[in-house]
Amino acid sequence: MADLKYVGTSVTRKDAVEKVTGQAKFIEDLYIGPMLYAKMKKSSVAHGKIINIDTSKAEAHPGVKAILTGKDYKNRIGLYLIDRSIIAVDKVRFYGEPVAVVAADSEKAAAEAVELIEVEYEELPAVFDPREGMKPDAPLVHEDLENYDIVPIFYPKPGTNIANHFKLRKGDIDKGFEEADHVIEREYYVPQMQHVPIETHKAAAHWSPDGKLTVWSTAQSPNVVRQLLAKCFEMPMHKIRVISNFIGGGFGCKAGASIEGLVVPLAMKFPGYVVRIVFSREEDMQGTFTRQALFSKLKTGIRKDGRITALQYEMIWDGGAYTEYGVNIVRAAGYSSSGAYDIPNVKTDSYCVYTNNSIGGPVRGFGMCEMQWGIERQIEAIAEELGMDPLEVRLINGMKKGSTTAAGQVVHDVDFEKCLKTVTDKIGWGKKEGKFRGKGIAGLVKCPAQPSNAASSAIIRINEDGTAHVLVGGSEMGQGMLTAMSQIAAEGLHIPTDRIEIRVPDTDFTPYDWQSVGSRVTYTSGRAVKQAAEDALGQIYRVASDLLEVPAEELTFDGKHVYSTKDPEVKATIREVADSCKKCTGEGIAGPIIGRGSFVPTNMTNLDPETGQGNPGLFYCFGATAVEVEVDPETGVIKILQLAASIDAGKAVNPQLCTVQLHGGTIMGLSTALFEEVRFDKGVMLNNNFTDYKIASIDNTPHIDSFIIETPESGGPYGARGIGEQPMIGVAPAIANAVCDALGVEFNTFPLTPERVWEAIKKKQAKG
Amino acid sequence: MSEKMTIKFTVNGIQEKKEAAVGQTLLKFIRDELHLTGTKEGCEIGECGACIVLLDDRPVNSCLILAVELDGKNLVTIEGLSQNGEMDRLQQAFIDHAAFQCGYCTPGMIMSARALIDRKPEPTDEDINEALSGNLCRCGAYQEIREAVKDASKK
Numbered sequence: 001m002a003d004l005k006y007v008g009t010s011v012t013r014k015d016a017v018e019k020v021t022g023q024a025k026f027i028e029d030l031y032i033g034p035m036l037y038a039k040m041k042k043s044s045v046a047h048g049k050i051i052n053i054d055t056s057k058a059e060a061h062p063g064v065k066a067i068l069t070g071k072d073y074k075n076r077i078g079l080y081l082i083d084r085s086i087i088a089v090d091k092v093r094f095y096g097e098p099v100a101v102v103a104a105d106s107e108k109a110a111a112e113a114v115e116l117i118e119v120e121y122e123e124l125p126a127v128f129d130p131r132e133g134m135k136p137d138a139p140l141v142h143e144d145l146e147n148y149d150i151v152p153i154f155y156p157k158p159g160t161n162i163a164n165h166f167k168l169r170k171g172d173i174d175k176g177f178e179e180a181d182h183v184i185e186r187e188y189y190v191p192q193m194q195h196v197p198i199e200t201h202k203a204a205a206h207w208s209p210d211g212k213l214t215v216w217s218t219a220q221s222p223n224v225v226r227q228l229l230a231k232c233f234e235m236p237m238h239k240i241r242v243i244s245n246f247i248g249g250g251f252g253c254k255a256g257a258s259i260e261g262l263v264v265p266l267a268m269k270f271p272g273y274v275v276r277i278v279f280s281r282e283e284d285m286q287g288t289f290t291r292q293a294l295f296s297k298l299k300t301g302i303r304k305d306g307r308i309t310a311l312q313y314e315m316i317w318d319g320g321a322y323t324e325y326g327v328n329i330v331r332a333a334g335y336s337s338s339g340a341y342d343i344p345n346v347k348t349d350s351y352c353v354y355t356n357n358s359i360g361g362p363v364r365g366f367g368m369c370e371m372q373w374g375i376e377r378q379i380e381a382i383a384e385e386l387g388m389d390p391l392e393v394r395l396i397n398g399m400k401k402g403s404t405t406a407a408g409q410v411v412h413d414v415d416f417e418k419c420l421k422t423v424t425d426k427i428g429w430g431k432k433e434g435k436f437r438g439k440g441i442a443g444l445v446k447c448p449a450q451p452s453n454a455a456s457s458a459i460i461r462i463n464e465d466g467t468a469h470v471l472v473g474g475s476e477m478g479q480g481m482l483t484a485m486s487q488i489a490a491e492g493l494h495i496p497t498d499r500i501e502i503r504v505p506d507t508d509f510t511p512y513d514w515q516s517v518g519s520r521v522t523y524t525s526g527r528a529v530k531q532a533a534e535d536a537l538g539q540i541y542r543v544a545s546d547l548l549e550v551p552a553e554e555l556t557f558d559g560k561h562v563y564s565t566k567d568p569e570v571k572a573t574i575r576e577v578a579d580s581c582k583k584c585t586g587e588g589i590a591g592p593i594i595g596r597g598s599f600v601p602t603n604m605t606n607l608d609p610e611t612g613q614g615n616p617g618l619f620y621c622f623g624a625t626a627v628e629v630e631v632d633p634e635t636g637v638i639k640i641l642q643l644a645a646s647i648d649a650g651k652a653v654n655p656q657l658c659t660v661q662l663h664g665g666t667i668m669g670l671s672t673a674l675f676e677e678v679r680f681d682k683g684v685m686l687n688n689n690f691t692d693y694k695i696a697s698i699d700n701t702p703h704i705d706s707f708i709i710e711t712p713e714s715g716g717p718y719g720a721r722g723i724g725e726q727p728m729i730g731v732a733p734a735i736a737n738a739v740c741d742a743l744g745v746e747f748n749t750f751p752l753t754p755e756r757v758w759e760a761i762k763k764k765q766a767k768g
Numbered sequence: 769m770s771e772k773m774t775i776k777f778t779v780n781g782i783q784e785k786k787e788a789a790v791g792q793t794l795l796k797f798i799r800d801e802l803h804l805t806g807t808k809e810g811c812e813i814g815e816c817g818a819c820i821v822l823l824d825d826r827p828v829n830s831c832l833i834l835a836v837e838l839d840g841k842n843l844v845t846i847e848g849l850s851q852n853g854e855m856d857r858l859q860q861a862f863i864d865h866a867a868f869q870c871g872y873c874t875p876g877m878i879m880s881a882r883a884l885i886d887r888k889p890e891p892t893d894e895d896i897n898e899a900l901s902g903n904l905c906r907c908g909a910y911q912e913i914r915e916a917v918k919d920a921s922k923k
């Protein structure tokens with residue numbers, strides 16, 4: 001790559017000073033006018049008919065302004081499958097589902113009123129296990145599935161609980177198994193987890209009498225919120241303004257539309273007031289997206305030389321009560337089902353099944369952690385069966401330039417081998433260090449799971465003094481988007497990052513971006529920003545050419561002056577150019593400079609409905625994780641001695657932020673590997689707080705050795721690709737593989753809690 | 769209406785006299801009455817550390833304390849760490865090491881770390897791990913936080 005001045009440098013975060021001084025405004029920090037406070041009445045059964053809702057006592061409670069129920073919210077909402085009621089209508093489908101919402105003049109009054117609402121249910125038979133749920137005689141969670149609107153790339157089975165059946169057929173599976181010398185079959189299970197961003201979900205709405213709705217939300221996508229609200233409330237988009245301020249962590253749970261709809265009808269009743277809802281930690285855990293649990297079966301055929309010839313993968317996902325978003329996780333896991341490996345013959349069936357558990361939905365990794373857990377454990381079993389080094393099996397089968405994914409998409413710009421070797425070299429692969437010590441590795445890959453037409457756009461305004469404003473539609477939830485975009489803009493504009501302003505999105509002013517999900521923004525928004533910067537720079541040259549009367553090709557711009565390369569004395573300040581006015585005569589040349597850029601993928605296609613073949617990936621990001629552990633056989637406690645993570649960023653736009661992101665993802669992966677599992681008892685979440693649902697804290701986080709690999713992405717801006725989710729994927733399998741190496745015990749599920757490890761050790765000892 | 773009490777206290781160096789509702793938490797009082805919104809709420813039950821402030825130089829979870837307990841005490845919030853436009857060296861170290869992503873845990877994290885350094889000017893990794901174990905960071909900036917705290921304590 002030619003010399004870059006801003007991209008590839010670790011400039012300070014745009015939001016740094018605000019964030020360390022307590023000045024960064026999250027939505028609950030805004031004073032946005034006279035307020036009403038909303039609270040939900042939540043269902044106390046997992047599946048039941050609503051017989052009666054008595055709000056009379058609650059309505060009489062002092063301070064209460066209004067109480068709405070499902071009948072006030074007539075339309076459903078959803079991203080891919082429009083199946084979700086904002087407030088339950090006629091029946092409830094999960095424990096904790098909103099059945100009514102109260103607006104009052106204080107949070108306290110609203111909370112008290114909620115307690116006074118009486119709801120009578122007739123309990124219905126429920127389903128909590130998707131394997132049971134997909135049987136033909138299972139109780140139905142959605143009787144009306146056939147009438148739901150759906151994006152036609154999903155395949156529900158009306159009359160059952162199957163919300164999507166994704167099918168993939170690559171090569172010839174029978175032939176693949178015939179060619180195999182060994183066949184290995186295993187079953188795996190990955191439980192639900194919760195994102196638990198430290199900031200819970202929050203939303204506020206304001207309605208003005210001219211019909212304008214303003215919504216403040218912790219949304220990862222203000223544009224998708226606007227789109228879904230417009231449909232649900234039958235409003236034109238220009239009358240809806242959605243603002244996402246800084247977000248206190250997203251990780252997928254704030255993707256799509258989440259809780260915004262709850263407050264909209266309340267706001268419409270009280271023009272001039274802002275109606276706000278703030279989820280408690282408990283509500284956040286039970287009532288917003290969980291990671292979908294996965295029950296899977298893998299069957300692999302392998303030749304003696306280590307080559308995998310066939311893979312048969314069945315995945316049954318617990319979609320929970322609504323799968324408006326989950327259907328696409330099931331699809332993404334399906335089309336990616338050979339993981340980071342090139343397997344010629346693949347047969348995959350991935351099912352999204354409704355249950356009466358909490359709503360399943362996107363979590364960092366979007367199905368890849370769950371699906372690749374099976375792949376990476378299976379490779380370990382293969383290595384064991386063949387007596388081969390697990391690294392060797394990965395190198396033999398790992399994707400290379402020109403390999404094909406399960407969907408048959410050819411991958412370019414890949415150096416998976418380097419990702420693997422970097423981390424294994426770091427931890428001293430192949431050397432056994434002690435009796436209870438072991439080493440493990442896992443590879444990983446992920447592409448953004450986005451519709452093939454998911455777009456981004458950018459506008460750059462050059463101010464009169466030559467500073468610039470960059471406008472983009474992505475959300476800032478910590479990933480560093482604002483900083484990365486300002487660097488890409490600076491590179492294209494030749495204006496230093498400290499003379500560029502960029503803020504959080506507001507759909508009335510910032511241009512469209514589909515969503516800040518899927519590790520896509522660096523690439524998609526980056527492409528749009530780069531184009532906008534080049535467009536603005538082109539205009540600067542054109543105006544300067546007129547002003548200085550030299551050909552535009554002869555000009556160059558150093559951030560302050562535009563000057564002729566032939567005679568540097570022929571120059572104009574950016575201020576003179578931005579002022580757009582001819583010096584001597586006073587005749588105008590051009591108006592203010594506004595650069596524009598937009599991006600939509602051109603390398604993606606829909607997939608064949610029968611074979612799942614096509615091009616679902618905008619780009620593929622590879623990486624690897626390697627660990628060394630020591631296990632205490634008496635207690636089952638795993639100690640992480642070494643943890644190394646690599647990720648192929650293509651080009652790290654900001655190496656420091658890229659490293660922080662790599663660490664953050666690895667730590668989240670570690671946390672899920674060792675601690676996290678949402679426990680349900682008949683749909684009731686048993687561990688909905690930080691004491692019972694433990695996440696990694698500083699005292700149990702080891703040092704991480706991180707490696708950013710840079711194999712340029714040909715379509716990415718300056719060769720960059722997104723890496724936000726990927727680091728999480730390899731951690732759980734790498735740790736399980738290491739424990740297996742240490743003690744020879746097998747795990748088909750995680751978290752690897754001391755009890756689980758201890759039991760595995762005891763079981764092995766009993767077998768002798 | 770709930771019962772109120774008049775309390776006198778110092779907040780970020782300024783003496784104040786205010787009414788506080790008897791059952792109100794210090795966290796709500798700081799955010800809703802003092803309008804110092806840098807202090808965050810992540811759980812309301814003492815499990816996340818986002819709400820940590822210094823009360824008479826000791827780090828406390830403001831969600832677990834009643835506002836009326838502020839009476840006669842000295843309160844420092846994240847807003848009080850930078851004086852006359854100058855950031856505290858911990859704040860600068862958090863920036864230098866990029867010791868946060870979303871920044872939601874950051875005010876509580878910095879207040880806990882400030883209390884640690886005040887008590888122990890040259891903390892070891894173990895000291896830091898212990899002092900900050902009640903501050904959850906879901907973005908996982910722990911490695912950078914350790915470095916930032918050590919860096920700030922050296923100066």
Ligand code: FES
Binds near residue numbers: 809816817820829
């Ligand atoms: S809000 Fe006080 S500890 Fe979480």
Ligand code: FES
Binds near residue numbers: 870871873906907
């Ligand atoms: S920086 Fe996001 S929670 Fe710590």
